[in-house]
Amino acid sequence: MNTLLVASEVKKTFVMHMRGGVELPVVANVSFSLKGGACAVLGGPSGVGKSSILKMLYGNYGCDGGQILVRHHGRHVDVASASPRLVLEIRRDTIGYVSQFLRAVPRVSALDVAAEPLLIRGVEREAAREQARGLFTELNLPEKLWSLPPATFSGGEQQRVNIARGFITDHPILLLDEPTASLDAANREVVIGLIASKKAEGAALLGIFHDTDVRNAVADHVIDVSAFAAGKAAA
Amino acid sequence: MTTSDTLEALAKAGIPAPEKPLLTVEKLTRVYGKRIGCADVSFDLWPGEVLAIVGESGSGKTTLLNCISSRLTPTCGTVHYRMRDGASADIYKMSEAERRYLMRTDWGFVHQNPIDGLRMTVSAGANVGERLMAVGNRHYGNIRGAAIEWLARVEIEEDRVDDQPRTFSGGMRQRLQIARNLVTEPRLVFMDEPTGGLDVSVQARLLDLLRGLVSDLGLAVIVVTHDLAVARLLSDRMIVMKEGRVIEAGLTDRVLDDPRAPYTQLLVSSILQV
Ligand SMILES: Nc1ncnc2c1ncn2[C@@H]1O[C@H](COP(=O)(O)OP(=O)(O)O)[C@@H](O)[C@H]1O
Ligand SMILES: Nc1ncnc2c1ncn2[C@@H]1O[C@H](COP(=O)(O)OP(=O)(O)O)[C@@H](O)[C@H]1O
Ligand SMILES: [Mg+2]
Ligand SMILES: [Mg+2]
Numbered sequence: 001m002n003t004l005l006v007a008s009e010v011k012k013t014f015v016m017h018m019r020g021g022v023e024l025p026v027v028a029n030v031s032f033s034l035k036g037g038a039c040a041v042l043g044g045p046s047g048v049g050k051s052s053i054l055k056m057l058y059g060n061y062g063c064d065g066g067q068i069l070v071r072h073h074g075r076h077v078d079v080a081s082a083s084p085r086l087v088l089e090i091r092r093d094t095i096g097y098v099s100q101f102l103r104a105v106p107r108v109s110a111l112d113v114a115a116e117p118l119l120i121r122g123v124e125r126e127a128a129r130e131q132a133r134g135l136f137t138e139l140n141l142p143e144k145l146w147s148l149p150p151a152t153f154s155g156g157e158q159q160r161v162n163i164a165r166g167f168i169t170d171h172p173i174l175l176l177d178e179p180t181a182s183l184d185a186a187n188r189e190v191v192i193g194l195i196a197s198k199k200a201e202g203a204a205l206l207g208i209f210h211d212t213d214v215r216n217a218v219a220d221h222v223i224d225v226s227a228f229a230a231g232k233a234a235a
Numbered sequence: 236m237t238t239s240d241t242l243e244a245l246a247k248a249g250i251p252a253p254e255k256p257l258l259t260v261e262k263l264t265r266v267y268g269k270r271i272g273c274a275d276v277s278f279d280l281w282p283g284e285v286l287a288i289v290g291e292s293g294s295g296k297t298t299l300l301n302c303i304s305s306r307l308t309p310t311c312g313t314v315h316y317r318m319r320d321g322a323s324a325d326i327y328k329m330s331e332a333e334r335r336y337l338m339r340t341d342w343g344f345v346h347q348n349p350i351d352g353l354r355m356t357v358s359a360g361a362n363v364g365e366r367l368m369a370v371g372n373r374h375y376g377n378i379r380g381a382a383i384e385w386l387a388r389v390e391i392e393e394d395r396v397d398d399q400p401r402t403f404s405g406g407m408r409q410r411l412q413i414a415r416n417l418v419t420e421p422r423l424v425f426m427d428e429p430t431g432g433l434d435v436s437v438q439a440r441l442l443d444l445l446r447g448l449v450s451d452l453g454l455a456v457i458v459v460t461h462d463l464a465v466a467r468l469l470s471d472r473m474i475v476m477k478e479g480r481v482i483e484a485g486l487t488d489r490v491l492d493d494p495r496a497p498y499t500q501l502l503v504s505s506i507l508q509v
Contacts, residue, residue, distance in 0.1 A: 014493075015495075016500070018497075018500055018501065018504055021497075055492070055493075059486060059489065060488055060489055061489065061492065061493040062485075062489060062493055062495070084471065084472045084485055084486040084489075085281060085284070085472075088486070105443075106442070106443060107439055107440065108443065
C-alpha cells in the first residue's frame with residue numbers, strides 16, 4: 001500500500017499571552033503515517049490533543065516542530081512549513097477535512113455549502129449541486145432544508161451538511177473530526193458506508209470517533225495520542 | 236533562449252507557466268511628520284488571492300491601502316504591479332497618466348463611504364457607464380446594456396437605472412459602487428471597510444454578494460477591515476497591524492484559530508462569539 005502522509009516529530013504548544021504567557025504543551029513527537037486504502041483512528045481521552053493533530057495536518061494550526069510530508073501533485077510537500085498559498089492548494093486538491101462543527105456562512109444554502117469544494121476546483125455549479133443532492137439524499141437530509149442556510153439547522157443536520165461537503169470531492173487524504181457524534185444509528189451506518197467506499201477508492205483516512213461501534217467498523221489501526229502527550233515526552 | 240521563448244516552449248509542452256505575484260510590496264513606509272502611518276510593510280499578492288488587512292482604528296490600514304493603490308505617496312518603499320503583458324512595473328515610476336489609466340481599468344477602489352466613490356447627481360446607469368467610457372467605449376447602446384447587466388449582478392432592479400444614487404439606501408449605494416468598479420473587469424480591487432457603515436443584515440447580504448463576485452471573477456482583492464468576521468468570510472490570507480506595523484501575517488483561518496502574537500490573541504479573544 002502506498003504512503004500518502006508521514007508526520008514526524010510534530011509538536012504543539014500553545015502560549016497563552018492573555019494569561020501571562022503560560023505555556024500549554026499539548027503534543028510532542030507525533031509520528032505516524034497514513035496509507036491509501038486504510039482508515040487510521042486517533043485514540044485517547046478528551047483534551048489529549050486529537051483535534052489539534054488533525055488541525056495541524058490541515059494547516060489550520062501551526063506546528064511548533066516536526067514535519068508533515070504529504071504527496072501533493074506528485075511531489076512531497078511539508079504542510080508544517082508550507083506557505084499559505086500552498087496550504088490552500090493542498091486543501092483544494094489533496095487533503096479534505098470534515099470539521100467537528102460546521103462554520104455557517106450567512107445566506108449560503110446547504111446545497112452550496114456542500115458543493116463549494118467542487119466549485120473551488122472549477123466544476124460547473126449545476127454539476128456540483130447535483131453531486132451534493134446525491135449525498136444529501138444518501139444522508140437522509142430532508143429535501144426542504146437543501147435550499148436553506150444551515151445556520152438554523154439542528155446539530156445532526158449541520159453535521160450531515162458538513163459530511164457531504166467533506167465527501168463530495170475525491171481528495172486522496174480525508175480527515176474526520178467526530179463526524180458521527182450527533183447522528184442517529186441509521187445515519188451512522190450511512191457514514192460507515194461512505195468511509196468504506198473512500199477506502200475502496202484508495203483514499204487515506206484519519207478520523208476521531210467517539211462511538212466504539214463506528215470505530216470498530218472503520219478502523220484499520222488506532223494511533224494512541226496519549227503516547228504523544230507532551231508531558232510524557234518531556235519525562 | 237529568452238524568457239518568453241522558454242515560456243512558449245513550456246506552453247507547447249502543456250506545462251503551465253509558473254505563476255508570479257500580481258503585486259509585490261516592499262518595505263512600504265509612510266510617515267506624517269513624526270507620526271507613523273505605516274512602517275516597513277512587505278508582502279506579495281497572487282492573482283485571485285484575497286488579502287485582509289486588519290487592526291484597530293488608527294493602526295495604519297487606510298494609510299497602507301492608499302500607499303499601495305497610489306492614492307498616497309509613500310515616504311519610502313516600493314510597489315510593483317504585474318501588467319497584463321506580464322511585465323512588472325514600479326507604480327511610482329510610471330507617468331501620472333499611466334497610473335491613472337491603470338486605476339481606471341485594471342484596478343478598482345471601493346470606499347467605505349459610497350459618496351466618495353460615486354457621483355451622487357448622475358443616474359445609477361451613468362455611474363456604471365462612465366467607467367466604460369473612460370476606457371474608450373463610445374457605443375451608447377452597449378454601455379447602457381452593460382450598465383443594466385452589472386446593476387442586475389449587484390441585485391439592483393433595472394427600473395432603478397435612471398435614478399440617482401442619492402435616492403438609494405446605504406446598501407444599494409455600496410452595491411452600485413461595486414458595480415461601477417467591476418464593470419471594467421479589473422484584476423485587482425482595493426476595498427476600505429466596504430461593509431463599514433451598514434446595518435448587520437445589509438452587511439451580510441453585501442458580503443455574500445462580494446464572496447460570489449470575487450470567486451466568479453477570480454479577482455485579487457486587498458480589503459481593509461477592523462471586523463475579523465469580515466476577514467474570515469472574505470479573505471484567504473490576512474495581515475494584522477498595530478501602530479503602523481505588521482504584527483502577524485498568514486493564512487486567515489490559522490491567524491484567527493491559532494494566533495501567535497500577544498496582540499492578535501487579544502484581538503481574537505475580544506470578538507463576541509455568536
Ligand atoms: N486554539 C487553541 N488555543 C489554546 N488552547 C487550545 C487551542 N486548541 C486546543 N487547545 C487545547 O489543547 C488541548 C488539546 O485539545 P484538543 O486537540 O481539542 O483535544 P481532543 O480533540 O483530544 O479533545 C486542550 O487542552 C485544549 O484546551
Ligand atoms: N493625513 C494625516 N495626517 C496626519 N496623521 C494622519 C493622517 N492620516 C492618518 N494619520 C495618522 O496615521 C495613523 C494611521 O491612520 P490610518 O491609516 O487612518 O489608520 P486606520 O485606517 O487603521 O484607522 C493614525 O495615527 C492617524 O492619526
Ligand atoms: Mg476534539
Ligand atoms: Mg481606516
